[in-house]
Amino acid sequence: MKKAWAFLAAFLALAWGQKGELRLFIWSEYIDPAILEAFTQRYGYKVRVDLYESNEEMIAKLQAGGVSQYDVIFPSDFYVPSIIQLKLVRPLDQAKIPNLKNLDDKFKNPPFDPGNRYSAAYQWGTTGLVYRKDRVPPPQSWAVLFKEPKAPFILMDSPREMLGNVLKYMGYSVNTKNPKEVQQAGQVLLQAKKSRYFLGFEGGVGGKNRVVAGAATYAVVYNGDAVKAADENPGKVDFAIPKEGATLWVDSMMIPAKAPNPEAAHLFINFILDPKVGAQLSNFNRYATPNKAALPYINPADRKNPAIYPSPEAMKRLEFILDLGKDNRIYDEVWTAVKSR
Structure with missing residues (x-):
């Protein structure tokens, strides 16, 4: 009887033009639903989406069995080497991803994945401050959080990015291997936590949502989330990169080691790297x-928006986070101390 039902299900899937399921494990609010619908229409795969709010949450889920539950994941650049080392992902079959050629040169052969053996770039951006422009002037410095805060604020629940921004404020590199500098950054965060204006740590879109709702005046966020919030709340919300600079990031598409549908995963990655689909994204x-x-198809206003495409001058103050190998533990230890006190 079970065989009969399985045969019927397979027959109905073919009759309806569905080949199976593609399962994405992705950040909140990070893909246009219309892109998923277009993928299904073109290739016949139904798309299922599960969400995470931090790289740590995503990796923990993979290690707890998710490595055989998902077809595509979207980790940040500085986590990629660890994910590869932990054998949580499989190499890409580049012959099935001809659109890899569309990537800008600076995203081909990245230092965190030489030759794009395991990853293909998805989006890139920066961190900074989303703030209530109807309450406070544009923040010029990270000092509005770390020196004498005078309004409710939220910090980003991401160790390397949050500590990285404190290090920029202090004049250090976001990739310093000097334990004393990282410990100093930890002390700055602990002082911020003691402020009566500190409202907690938030991952993903949480901080942005609380600023939009009026519960907070500032939040450390990813720039795209803030730009969308500013458009949806004109006159109330805006985004700023403090004068000291901030962290840069690249999120990539990777295929888990035991992905149930690697064929669909390769099709999806190639689909995202199509020029018009990439621009739509x-x-x-x-x-x-x-x-x-994809650049010719990007909205002209966005191409000119420094919050999305920082100026060359601003880029000099921004810094990509690098995987530091054994020295990652310096940041992990300081972050654990900050969160536990």
Whole structure:
């Protein structure tokens, strides 16, 4: 009887033009639903989406069995080496991803994954401050959080990015291997936590949502989330990169080691790297595209928006987070101390 039901289900799937399911494990509010619908229409795979709010949450889920539950994941650049080392992902079959050629040169052969053996760039951007422009002037410095805070604020629940921004405020590199500098950054965060204006740590879109709702005046967020919030709340919300600079990031597409549908995963990655689909993705997310072939299709206003595509001068103050190998533990230890006190 079970065989009969399985045969019937397979027959109905074919009759309806569905080949099976593609399962994405992705950040909140990070893909245009219309792109998923278009993928289903073109290739016949139904798309299922599960969400996470931090890289740590995503990796923990993979290690707890998710490595055989999902087909595509979207980790940040500085987590990629660890994910590869933990054998949580499989190499890409580049012959099935001809659109890899569309990536801008600076996203080909990245230092965290030489030759793009395991990853293909998805979006890139920066961190900074979303703030209530109807309450406070544009923040010029991270000092509005770390020196003498005078309004409710939320910090980002991401160790390397949050500590990285404190290090920029202090004049250090976001990739310093000097334990004393990282410990100093931890002390700054502990002082911020003691402020009566500190409202907690939030991952993903949580901080942005609380600023939009009026519960907080400032939040450390990803730029695309803030740009969307500013458009949806004109006159109330805006985004700023403090004068000291901030962290840069690249999120990539990777295929878990035991992905149930690797064929669909390769099709999806290639689909995202199509010029027009890549532009549609960035026009929706309000993040910068790593897809050079997509640039002509990006909304002209976004191409000119320094909150999305920082100026050359601003880029000098921004810094990509690098995987530091054994020295990652310095940041992990300081972050654990900050969160536990």
